[in-house]
Amino acid sequence: xxxxxxxxxxxxxxxxxxxxxxxxxxxxxxxxxxxxxxxxxxxxxxxxxxxxxxxxxxxxxxxxxxxxxxxxxxxxxxxxxxxxxxxxxxxxxxxxxxxxxxxxxxxxxxxxxxxxxxxxxxxxxxxxxxxxxxxxxxxxxxxxxxxxxxxxxxxxxxxxxxxxxxxxxxxxxxxxxxxxxxxxxxxxxxxxxxxxxxxxxxxxxxxxxxxxxxxxxxxxxxxxxxxxxxxxxxxxxxxxxxxxxxxxxxxxxxxxxxxxxxxxxxxxxxxxxxxxxxxxxxxxxxxxxxxxxxxxxxxxxxxxxxxxxxxxxxxxxxxxxxxxxxxxxxxxxxxxxxxxxxxxxxxxxxxxxxxxxxxxxxxxxxxxxxxxxxxxxxxxxxxxxxxxxxxxxxxxxxxxxxxxxxxxxxxxxxxxxxxxxxxxxxxxxxxxxxxxxxxxxxxxxxxxxxxxxxxxxxxxxxxxxxxxxxxxxxxxxxxxxxxxxxxxxxxxxxxxxxxxxxxxxxxxxxxxxxxxxxxxxxxxxxxxxxxxxxxxxxxxxxxxxxxxxxxxxxxxxxxxxxxxxxxxxxxxxxxxxxxxxxxxxx
Amino acid sequence: xxxxxxxxxxxxxxxxxxxxxxxxxxxxxxxxxxxxxxxxxxxxxxxxxxxxxxxxxxxxxxxxxxxxxxxxxxxxxxxxxxxxxxxxxxxxxxxxxxxxxxxxxxxxxxxxxxxxxxxxxxxxxxxxxxxxxxxxxxxxxxxxxxxxxxxxxxxxxxxxxxxxxxxxxxxxxxxxxxxxxxxxxxxxxxxxxxxxxxxxxxxxxxxxxxxxxxxxxxxxxxxxxxxxxxxxxxxxxxxxxxxxxxxxxxxxxxxxxxxxxxxxxxxxxxxxxxxxxxxxxxx
Numbered sequence: 001x002x003x004x005x006x007x008x009x010x011x012x013x014x015x016x017x018x019x020x021x022x023x024x025x026x027x028x029x030x031x032x033x034x035x036x037x038x039x040x041x042x043x044x045x046x047x048x049x050x051x052x053x054x055x056x057x058x059x060x061x062x063x064x065x066x067x068x069x070x071x072x073x074x075x076x077x078x079x080x081x082x083x084x085x086x087x088x089x090x091x092x093x094x095x096x097x098x099x100x101x102x103x104x105x106x107x108x109x110x111x112x113x114x115x116x117x118x119x120x121x122x123x124x125x126x127x128x129x130x131x132x133x134x135x136x137x138x139x140x141x142x143x144x145x146x147x148x149x150x151x152x153x154x155x156x157x158x159x160x161x162x163x164x165x166x167x168x169x170x171x172x173x174x175x176x177x178x179x180x181x182x183x184x185x186x187x188x189x190x191x192x193x194x195x196x197x198x199x200x201x202x203x204x205x206x207x208x209x210x211x212x213x214x215x216x217x218x219x220x221x222x223x224x225x226x227x228x229x230x231x232x233x234x235x236x237x238x239x240x241x242x243x244x245x246x247x248x249x250x251x252x253x254x255x256x257x258x259x260x261x262x263x264x265x266x267x268x269x270x271x272x273x274x275x276x277x278x279x280x281x282x283x284x285x286x287x288x289x290x291x292x293x294x295x296x297x298x299x300x301x302x303x304x305x306x307x308x309x310x311x312x313x314x315x316x317x318x319x320x321x322x323x324x325x326x327x328x329x330x331x332x333x334x335x336x337x338x339x340x341x342x343x344x345x346x347x348x349x350x351x352x353x354x355x356x357x358x359x360x361x362x363x364x365x366x367x368x369x370x371x372x373x374x375x376x377x378x379x380x381x382x383x384x385x386x387x388x389x390x391x392x393x394x395x396x397x398x399x400x401x402x403x404x405x406x407x408x409x410x411x412x413x414x415x416x417x418x419x420x421x422x423x424x425x426x427x428x429x430x431x432x433x434x435x436x437x438x439x440x441x442x443x444x445x446x447x448x449x450x451x452x453x454x455x456x457x458x459x460x461x462x463x464x465x466x467x468x469x470x471x472x473x474x475x476x477x478x479x480x481x482x483x484x485x486x487x488x489x490x491x492x493x494x495x496x497x498x499x500x501x502x503x504x505x506x507x508x509x510x511x512x513x514x515x516x517x518x519x520x521x522x523x524x525x526x527x528x529x530x531x532x533x534x535x536x537x538x539x540x541x542x543x544x545x546x547x548x549x550x551x552x553x554x555x556x557x558x559x560x561x562x563x564x565x566x567x568x569x570x571x572x573x574x575x576x577x578x579x580x581x582x583x584x585x586x
Numbered sequence: 587x588x589x590x591x592x593x594x595x596x597x598x599x600x601x602x603x604x605x606x607x608x609x610x611x612x613x614x615x616x617x618x619x620x621x622x623x624x625x626x627x628x629x630x631x632x633x634x635x636x637x638x639x640x641x642x643x644x645x646x647x648x649x650x651x652x653x654x655x656x657x658x659x660x661x662x663x664x665x666x667x668x669x670x671x672x673x674x675x676x677x678x679x680x681x682x683x684x685x686x687x688x689x690x691x692x693x694x695x696x697x698x699x700x701x702x703x704x705x706x707x708x709x710x711x712x713x714x715x716x717x718x719x720x721x722x723x724x725x726x727x728x729x730x731x732x733x734x735x736x737x738x739x740x741x742x743x744x745x746x747x748x749x750x751x752x753x754x755x756x757x758x759x760x761x762x763x764x765x766x767x768x769x770x771x772x773x774x775x776x777x778x779x780x781x782x783x784x785x786x787x788x789x790x791x792x793x794x795x796x797x798x799x800x801x802x803x804x805x806x807x808x809x810x811x812x813x814x815x816x817x818x819x820x821x822x823x824x825x826x827x828x829x830x831x832x833x834x835x836x837x838x839x840x841x842x843x844x845x846x847x848x849x850x851x852x853x854x855x856x857x858x859x860x861x862x863x864x865x866x867x868x869x
Contacts, residue, residue: 056680058680058683058684060683060687105859105862105863106862108866109862109866109869110866110867110869111869112821112869114679114680115618115624115679115680115683116817116862116869118624118680118683119624119809119813120858122626122806122809122810122813123809123810123813123814123854123855123858124855126806126807126809126810126851127810127851127852127855130848130849130851130852131852134846134848134849242691242694242806246687246688246691249684253684284695284698284699285695285699287691287695288691288692288695288696288699290691291687291688291689291691291692291695292688292692294684294685294687294688295684295685295688295689298677298681298684298685298688299671299675299677299685302681
């Protein structure tokens with residue numbers, strides 16, 4: 001890798017040097033202004049994409065944060081005499097704070113988060129515009145920045161503005177690149193695919209969304225600050241224009257919103273295509289035309305041009321393409337030492353009088369249950385008896401109404417799901433819920449990073465190990481939709497194991513498998529326990545329950561009706577009655 | 587402190603404006619709640635309907651009731667066509683927002699291109715007539731708009747609750763594959779429903795033309811207000827949409843009377859934020 005990095009670095013350095021030198025040469029002002037415009041839209045689209053593209057929360061309110069920046073810089077520079085360059089970080093901070101506040105309100109909502117967020121951001125745009133035009137900040141007459149002083153680089157203010165624009169674009173790209181390759185980027189892409197699963201796998205979804213939104217808004221704010229001196233006369237009408245909302249969306253989606261560079265690519269193409277039509281009565285038609293383009297792109301090219309460009313790139317320069325070799329497998333240290341002698345008596349997990357209701361339905365009515373270190377606890381009961389609810393309560397997906405869940409001495413009932421995952425509780429889903437846009441390998445690596453606390457580099461090698469362990473080694477670079485149900489079930493298992501759980505909750509892993517596959521899976525489960533992991537095992541297949549479980553817990557109608565060895569529980573009168581009907585009870 | 591009669595008149599004005607908000611919210615709430623499509627274009631076609639009513643009335647001499655019939659029929663077809671596109675391309679909930687947002691921009695640009703950004707007013711003989719009760723004024727047209735809104739909301743509610751088709755519609759919203767397994771033709775129903783929602787926008791448009799001043803940018807002013815109304819009234823609940831509209835309308839009118847007219851547009855947003863902060867499960 002390092003051998004190919006050098007020419008890329010040199011190329012980037014050369015490009016930067018040329019772009020910085022542009023205003024010092026006698027390139028016509030026309031082209032300098034055009035380049036500034038390109039930088040402006042690169043920064044706007046790239047910043048929009050950090051939350052909206054990566055995490056899939058579409059904001060229709062980038063103008064609100066941009067406008068906050070515009071008016072912060074304009075007001076501070078004209079009314080308070082703050083040196084202009086100093087107003088830019090303040091503009092960024094205020095815009096970021098506004099974004100964080102909006103995020104704080106919307107991101108907590110459980111249902112319709114995406115739609116609410118989108119609509120809320122539109123509203124915020126008009127609220128900010130109303131406030132600014134109704135107060136002395138603007139007062140309806142606009143703000144002039146003609147007299148604001150700016151340090152002169154290369155002997156002119158225009159050159160300084162150009163360089164500020166260049167800096168904003170470069171900074172936006174650098175931040176997007178950094179987020180894209182960071183833990184947070186990994187988490188944001190998981191949120192995009194399935195936010196609830198991401199949280200249960202250990203991704204701090206609320207914090208990441210908030211951080212990404214604040215960052216995105218902050219960049220827009222700084223860009224707005226620079227824009228205020230570029231236009232030198234700011235009005236509410238132009239600052240909060242619908243194009244400021246729409247263009248970053250169009251550019252990002254057209255370029256490819258799943259890549260850090262996609263929005264910049266889209267910004268360059270769209271800006272070039274539009275330049276020359278920007279003013280006059282045609283502006284209305286252009287706006288309509290861009291909107292029409294947006295519809296066409298969403299319908300026909302939803303992934304943007306970036307993916308096909310990447311394929312071309314890989315074909316032209318095979319040596320530069322990312323490797324497709326499975327990373328060297330490595331097993332991570334388990335969280336618990338190998339426990340050859342299982343079923344120590346100490347409880348690892350305790351549910352104490354756990355209650356959970358949904359509206360009128362009481363799903364759990366005071367369940368008290370302990371899970372001992374190293375055991376396999378079978379959890380059975382008719383459909384609707386509360387098994388899945390109990391799992392969802394233990395993993396923190398549902399907040400319990402009353403009672404307590406204690407894990408290794410720590411009460412976890414009030415913790416957010418991602419904290420519980422990080423403590424060492426992992427689950428698999430009965431109907432596999434993989435992250436659909438991530439490869440099988442990345443699906444597992446994500447769990448290793450967030451649930452298991454591995455570093456990015458180690459996570460891929462651990463994921464590779466667990467794929468080998470569950471027999472998915474050959475599927476590492478497939479997308480989940482390309483593998484069959486049986487394989488997806490094992491992907492669920494690999495994903496749960498990669499988190500190196502102390503307790504593993506398996507939700508009907510055997511359903512839908514044939515007899516040979518069931519035998520295989522049962523062997524795997526015994527082996528996982530032999531490595532020291534405690535297992536709670538929800539299953540309808542009694543053959544497996546009897547063979548695997550040390551103890552069996554039976555739920556019925558939200559209450560625990562029996563708990564003991566398989567023999568004891570299967571002969572329990574109450575259990576027989578529930579399963580076979582009254583007539584069979586002796 | 588404003589006088590008591592001013593407050594009373596504000597409540598009446600707000601109530602009637604709220605009816606209009608409810609009328610606008612009705613179609614949006616239905617398509618969001620029952621079709622899982624967030625139609626940002628709803629406001630735009632309502633305004634398009636208003637412009638068409640104004641155009642037919644002032645340029646072609648077609649009275650608003652005939653214009654209304656034409657518009658409602660045309661919008662019904664538009665709603666079906668839009669839904670066909672959504673079905674054909676398997677558009678997701680989030681992508682539907684992008685597409686309808688773009689539609690709104692296109693319609694705004696078209697309105698501005700044809701009829702410019704100037705304000706338009708549809709002057710009619712009965713436009714300024716009011717019923718007077720004591721010291722309070724009830725503008726006739728606003729009252730009619732309110733009654734139509736109430737009628738449509740109540741009718742839709744009864745339709746969803748008591749007819750086979752309405753219940754089938756709700757079943758599909760709950761779980762489309764299961765409903766299909768029970769023999770409900772989800773596709774045909776959803777086409778009809780989408781057409782109906784667009785037709786509601788047409789009805790709203792006619793009344794907007796009659797009682798309000800038109801400008802293309804109004805589309806965006808409504809988004810925040812009506813969206814708040816839809817959330818407050820709960821998705822897919824026609825009576826809720828009307829009640830939410832009335833609540834916001836009255837709050838806005840009181841703000842205008844007591845505080846300052848220019849702050850009225852922040853009322854709906856504040857109510858919504860308060861709702862989301864303190865009752866996040868309401869959604």
